[in-house]
Amino acid sequence: MTPSSSIAAPGATPAPEEHHDHHPSYLVDGTTIKSWLLTVDHKRIGLMFLFWVLLFFLVGGIFALLIRVELLTPGPTIMDAMTYNRTFTLHGLVMIFLFMIPAIPAVFGNFLLPLMLGAKDVAFPRLNLLSLYIYLGGAFIALWGMLNGGLDTGWTFYTPYSAHTTTTVAPVLFGAFIIGFSSIVTGINFIVTCHTMRAPGITWFKMPLFVWAIYATSCIQVLATPVIGLLLCLVTVENLFGFGMFDPARGGDPVLFQHLFWFYSHPAVYIMVLPAFGVMSEVVATYSRKNIFGYRAVAYSSLGIAFVGFFAWGHHMFVSGQSTFTGGLFGVLTMLVGVFTAIKVFNWVGTVYKGAVDFRTPFAYFCGFLFFTVFGGMTGIALGTVSLDVAWHDTYFVVAHFHFIMVGATIMAFLAALHYWFPKMFGRTYHEGWGLVSAALIILGFNATFIPQFLLGNNGMPRRYYEYPERFQALNVASTAGASLLAFGFIIIAMYLTYALVYGKASGKNPWRSKGYEWVSESPPPTHNFVGPQPVFPEEPHFYVDPKKAEVPDAV
């Protein structure tokens, strides 16, 4: 880049006399470590989140592989039963609380929300930085607990077991509580940003669909997280001091724990997938070169999922002794989520229909995403049926289902977002060929990992067991092989993206010729996002006049 531009005032804000033509990008505006760690720039905070989120993804992924290696043979393979319990707990905890929940909102939401709204920053920049450090503080307290004794309850911390186990429940739960606080702060920040920071001309129904998705996600975060925060505190004191709130030996009710736990943790699924849906709406419009089909329906269905998601928690408790009527009711409410998701799926397919598809890496992930969402969603409908769930309850069928919808869809969207917005974030492009190869590997590897698990579950293999009868071995080996393929795909991505970060060609302002609002500013954007006066956005987002006539960019 141009090294002359970094006069670099100590703070993150540029000196006011820098009003000549060239504005440095946010990446080089201040190069000291302090200017990164104490920045209030949403883009830098987004990048720092990206770093940590990827690191925790690596940790969680390594533990996933350890689990798969352990399950390679019917008997004990590389660890004992207790270590296995701690391993899958750590895998679940790290992946859910440290990767899946913050991944898209904290990284891409932070980076893009103000850009998509024509704002200079989020509403509360310092609070935004605080949310990063709260997240890290919670993460390290939890990980410290995991390493000093570990936790063997599974990520659901079910009582009364979690009240009595001698493993380190308290620090881990306390860490998760703190991370929840970060989630709340981010949610509040995004909601207020959507309400107050929209540039002139951006009405509610001219907001990009990614913003809608993040808005709906933030509503869930704000409404659901406090409840689990309280619950985690109660279980912590229960474990430390024996309060007995959920311990039947002291008159408590463990089913009450489950109700409160799933009241958060079911909507948490939508905290993970709603932003994924938002990413996909952006990607599909850009690469089909078409206005999104049924914009309002997609926007409303995000809110619909957020709303209905709060009334579906009971489907986790079909076998906990709740009445048949309650079970049926929760089953029906669960299926309503499928209706809203189907609205989105049909709209995406409608967008691709007759579009001028530019088949790039993000679009490849869109294809994988569509499959995982539909397949994972349909198995979700099946699991929402009480009679079927009773048979599949706590088997690998459930494991495969939630990995398909939560992990499959979210990973697809995360990778699509990473590739789609990579030029926006760093001003460089990656190698398209490697992108497509690794996308194929990952989609293939994912299917190879989890389709055998559907079969295993259907044949009756319970989850959380570390030994199993001989007859399950073939499918377990297949699953482990798929997991290694998946890991291989991630290694390739890490390699070519790191390469692109340093040696990649300059991408230009808008390499995809997208009509998204975020591409209006430079790539990478300057510190306050826009040079000159606040931009106005006269057209609606995703406004492509005629896909057939639209110019398709050259291959990079």
Next chain:
Amino acid sequence: MQSSSHAAEGALPVPRLAGHFASLEVQNHAARLGMWLFLATEILLFAGLFICYGVYRFLFPEAWAAASRSLDLTMGTVNTVVLITSSLTAALAVHYAKEGKNKMVAVQIALTLLMAVGFLVIKYFEYHHKFEIGTLPGRFYSYEGIQLPGVPMYFTVYFCSTALHGLHVVIGMVVLAFSMVRALTKADFGPNNYTMVELGSMYWHLVDLVWIFLFPMLYLV
């Protein structure tokens, strides 16, 4: 664009506009909206405890009626009055902040803090009494006075909710003390710049509101 550092040397209350907001009005609106959302999450936090209360009261109705009668109604009532009055002074602080009477802001907040301390002192005596007769939660429970299943659970809920509320009282005191110091040292609250007092006072109303729910639930049923 707009500089965030204010140039005026204490002459007039100068509202500070952060660079990323379009106008002062928007900035105040954002602050207020953020605070409302935060207060909503706080209410939801307590809502979890209210659900526990509701469920166990449904399971052990006699025990809850009996155990709640063992609380000291006089102390609870005095505390309620003290807390509601402190909410009034907190509201008055906002009123004076809007008029730019920084001294009065400090006085009103000081009164609020005084009553908050009073509340905590009364709470201390209540807790002390409970420690002595042994109605502590969980495995520390050793009370023999009421022999009904579910009584220990009542005291668990009592301690969890009042302790969480007490924690919020302390946090609220810190927040209010912060704006009191601000009113005394900087004296920059005025018609355009009273958001800090307003938000602190909103938080204090939440503390008050939660107690308004806790008092009848725990003492009066």
